[in-house]
Every structure is written in C-alpha cells, then in structure tokens.
Amino acid sequence: MRPPSPLMVASIWSAPARQLLPTCLDAPVPRQLTSQVPGKFCLPARIKLPHRPIITLTTDFGTNDHFVGAVKGVIIDIVPEAAIVDISHAVQAYDVLDGAIAISQTYSLFPTGTVHMVVVDPGVGTTRRPIIASSDGYHFVAPDNGVLSLVYAKEERIHVRHVTSDHYFHQPVSNTFHARDVFAPVAAYLAKLVDSHKFGEEVEDYVKFAAPKPKPNGENRLRAVVLKVDRFGNLITNITPDDAPAIFSGKSKFKIVVGNKEITEIHSAYAEGGPGEVFGILGSMGYLEIVANRAPAAQITGAGKGAEVSILLGEGAAAGKGA
Numbered sequence: 001m002r003p004p005s006p007l008m009v010a011s012i013w014s015a016p017a018r019q020l021l022p023t024c025l026d027a028p029v030p031r032q033l034t035s036q037v038p039g040k041f042c043l044p045a046r047i048k049l050p051h052r053p054i055i056t057l058t059t060d061f062g063t064n065d066h067f068v069g070a071v072k073g074v075i076i077d078i079v080p081e082a083a084i085v086d087i088s089h090a091v092q093a094y095d096v097l098d099g100a101i102a103i104s105q106t107y108s109l110f111p112t113g114t115v116h117m118v119v120v121d122p123g124v125g126t127t128r129r130p131i132i133a134s135s136d137g138y139h140f141v142a143p144d145n146g147v148l149s150l151v152y153a154k155e156e157r158i159h160v161r162h163v164t165s166d167h168y169f170h171q172p173v174s175n176t177f178h179a180r181d182v183f184a185p186v187a188a189y190l191a192k193l194v195d196s197h198k199f200g201e202e203v204e205d206y207v208k209f210a211a212p213k214p215k216p217n218g219e220n221r222l223r224a225v226v227l228k229v230d231r232f233g234n235l236i237t238n239i240t241p242d243d244a245p246a247i248f249s250g251k252s253k254f255k256i257v258v259g260n261k262e263i264t265e266i267h268s269a270y271a272e273g274g275p276g277e278v279f280g281i282l283g284s285m286g287y288l289e290i291v292a293n294r295a296p297a298a299q300i301t302g303a304g305k306g307a308e309v310s311i312l313l314g315e316g317a318a319a320g321k322g323a
Helices: 006-012 015-020 067-078 096-104 149-154 178-191 245-249 297-301
Strands: 054-059 083-088 115-119 130-134 139-143 159-162 221-229 235-237 254-258 261-263 278-282 288-292 308-313
Touching: 054 067, 054 096, 054 178, 067 083, 067 178, 083 096, 096 115, 096 149, 096 221, 115 178, 130 178, 139 178, 235 297, 245 254, 245 308, 254 288, 261 278, 278 297, 288 297
Parallel strands: 054 083, 054 115, 115 139
Antiparallel strands: 130 139, 130 159, 221 235, 221 308, 235 288, 254 261, 254 308, 278 288
16 A cells, blocks of 8 residues: 555645544554555544643642652653643742742743643642632642632633542542642643543632732821742732832832831832842732842841831832932
C-alpha cells in the first residue's frame, strides 16, 4: 500500500475527517495513519489533542521536597500531552489569602480552557471538600477553603462542584497528600476533556471570603493593611486608586504611615526614587505598593505582611512631611 501524500495527510487531520474516520486500533506505530488491514485508512489510536492542554499549579509546597514532582508525575501519566505551568510554589505556607492573591492575579492571562490547580490546604484529610469551580473560560481544582475567593469575585458566572467520584483518584489516597491523589488526577482528566458534571454534584455553600478593604479611620483618614511582601521587599497594600484617588491624582496632599516611615511621594517607576527614599507606586497588581529603589522597603520600614498602613489626606497631611 502506498504511503499517503502530504495533501491526503492534511485532509485527514481536518475537523470533519477526525469525526468521520475510525480509530486505527491495530496501527503498528502510535500516530501511524494506516491500518495493517490492506486498503483501510483511519486515525491512530493515540492521537494528539487538537490543542495542547494546559494545567497550572499554584501551591505552598516549595521546591525542596518531592511534592511538586509527584503531582506532575500523576498528571503526565494521565495526559502526557499536557503543558504544566508553575504559577508559584512559594505561596506562604498555610496562607489561603496568599494563594488566593496568586491565582487571582494570573489565571485570566492563560488561554481559554486552561485548568488551574490551586492547593494551599491546611485542612487536608479533614471534612473540607475537594471542589471544581468552572467559569466561562476555566476550570479550577482546589480545596474548598476559600483559596478561590478572589476568583469568585472576578467571575460573573461560576459553578462549583463537590468532587466525590473517587474512581478518578490516584489510589490509594493518602490522608496527607490530596494534591497528588485527588487534585492532580482530577485536573488531568478535566484537561483530557472529561465533563466536569461527572466528578460530583453542584454545591452552593462553597467557602468564600472578601479580601480586606481599607476602612475609614476618622475624618480624611484611612486604615489599610499590607497584604504581602514580594521577593524584592516591596510592601503590597490593599489600597486601590478607587479607595484613595487623591493619592494618585498628584493634586492633593497626603501622608502614608507604615512601620517607622512616613511616605509623601508617589512615583510612576521604581527607578525614580532617590537613594534610601521610601515612596509609593501603583503596582502591576492594581494596588499601592510601598517601595524603595533597589532596596527592600520591608526592611527599611520595619513592616511586614499584616502591618497597618495609615493614610492621612488633605491639608493635615502637610505636617511631618518627609521620610
């Protein structure tokens, strides 16, 4: 039998052909386009998916142990074509809010159909539920502990399912490593286009919390908080331009007190700050950051995650200007 021509091969891989041709279950080589039966022409048994499935990982596992490798092994065993993307494995240990921030800042940058696995799971092995949350464009696989709260806040439509179909799990299921035995295989089968309805019933009482918001603290005053400290020592606050437009307008006086410093300047780039100057900047996350040029603001101010940030607006802020 003559091998197929390039034109014939191209036609085989077209969408209509994929629907009409049977699978070459007896093809001697995976992805071979011909059967061992003379004159039979069909698709191979192991065909690449039309689009390479993407699975992202966001965890507090770090990289010193075997945990991340074990999770990836389970995924690849189920769906070898998967592209696995590490969003972060440096989420602060047990910190559900930190995990929520990490996934909320990144998930929508990925192609439609991406499966996001998010595991910050201090309640592993308890009665907390494993869930699948599905939006119009993505699936999220996570423990039901609020780690997807900031995703819920961004998505107009979300459907959450309690994962109970344990025949999809990696067996035996460890009571301390659900990332490997529950979440990883569920994420892999979702990437393999198994319908989310098959994993369990939809629930309405899933866990969610609201991100902390700045609060009024007297006249022309706000009390905010440092949400996290990034690798560079920048203090990411929970203040957005909507919360305090006067800070970012350049037309009003203000004073920001955090740790042992008072900040009265907002710059548009890190490099605009002078040596040793602590100042504010609107960061890529959409929040006010307290930063220093090539220096850790956290160390300079003596402040860290959870530290109070006080904002004074208007004429009263003029007193004590300077860091």
